[in-house]
Amino acid sequence: MVNRTLISIVDDDQPYRESMRKLIMLLGYAVEAFPSAADFLASHVLHETACLVTDVNMPGMTGVELHRYLLDAGHAIPTILVTAYPDEVVRDQALKDGVVCYLSKPVDDDYLERCLRSALQPGTPIEDNS
Structure with a gap:
């Protein structure tokens, strides 16, 4: 059976x-991908998205700003941030x-999979990969 849980990517x-x-x-998920936060916010899948995977550094609205927005x-979508420029403060x-x-x-594939599982099943522990 195919998992129809929708993961949206913004990068x-x-x-x-x-x-x-x-x-x-x-990994078995349905996926929609967007080049910007604005495109995601204007999409028909916003309310169907079970988890958001977004880049931190993007023109316009950053991944951090998108999560806060x-x-x-009122859209508490579990969010995974991804960045090429890690910053401890951020x-x-x-x-x-x-x-x-x-x-x-x-991104480490196995760690991403654990993050997705934790996002979709709150309370699932994630072993720290940092």
Whole structure:
């Protein structure tokens, strides 16, 4: 049986967005991918999204800003942040704000899978991978 749980990806880097889309599909999830926060927010899948995987550093609205916007708008979508430029201050604040995981690119496939499971089943422990 195919898992129809929808994971949305927001990343301005098209090759990375596409590779992340393929990886998450291989893990058995339905996936929608967007080049910007604005495109995601304007999409028909916003309310169907079970988990959001978003880049931290994007033009326009960053992944951190997108997470905060969604919370403020009443859309508490479990969020996984991904970045090529890890920053401990941003990481610590994002985790305090309720982000499920803060991952560095390139993402470890197994750790991403654990983060997705934790996002979709709150209370599932994630072994720290930092």
